[in-house]
Amino acid sequence: MQEYERLCREFSPPHKSNLKCFYWTGPSPLSPLQWAPVKTEVLHDDPLIVQFYEVISDEEERAIQFLAGEHLNRATIQDPATGKLVNADYRIQKTAWLTEFEKLDVNGTIAKYNAKLTKITGLDADHAELVQVGNYGVAGQYEPHWDHQSYPGAENRWDPIEVVFER
Numbered sequence: 027m028q029e030y031e032r033l034c035r036e037f038s039p040p041h042k043s044n045l046k047c048f049y050w051t052g053p054s055p056l057s058p059l060q061w062a063p064v065k066t067e068v069l070h071d072d073p074l075i076v077q078f079y080e081v082i083s084d085e086e087e088r089a090i091q092f093l094a095g096e097h098l099n100r101a102t103i104q105d106p107a108t109g110k111l112v113n114a115d116y117r118i119q120k121t122a123w124l125t126e127f128e129k130l131d132v133n134g135t136i137a138k139y140n141a142k143l144t145k146i147t148g149l150d151a152d153h154a155e156l157v158q159v160g161n162y163g164v165a166g167q168y169e170p171h172w173d174h175q176s177y178p179g180a181e182n183r184w185d186p187i188e189v190v191f192e193r
Contacts, residue, residue, distance in 0.1 A: 053148030
């Protein structure tokens with residue numbers, strides 16, 4: 027985090043690398059992405075950070091936002107002293123957590139979304155968090171932070187994949 031803070035406030039020399047853009051056809055030659063490659067940009071090579079473009083359709087975006095609507099609540103943090111979830115003055119975000127079993131998800135949008143990310147990345151969604159939707163409101167801002175997980179299997183989870191809806 028200190029490096030992030032430093033780089034955001036100081037000039038840093040340009041990163042020399044083999045950064046590039048390409049169409050990703052999937053993690054294996056038998057990937058279904060062979061027929062529908064994904065626009066991909068390498069943002070950093072060590073550690074590898076990539077950005078995929080146009081991963082979900084406008085219809086899927088609207089469906090996810092609709093499903094999140096009834097679940098949006100003020101984001102909380104875990105109190106280190108009590109272990110309970112509490113509000114924090116510095117968090118303005120509203121958050122919703124979506125599963126593949128949402129009662130209003132009659133088209134299976136969340137399951138299809140998870141399957142699509144698995145096909146693109148080759149990572150198993152069984153080791154991922156639930157789909158999180160965050161609403162930062164007008165002029166809201168996301169700040170990088172450490173997520174501290176303490177449930178069984180947390181050491182095997184991959185995190186995060188972010189899909190940003192820009193409107």
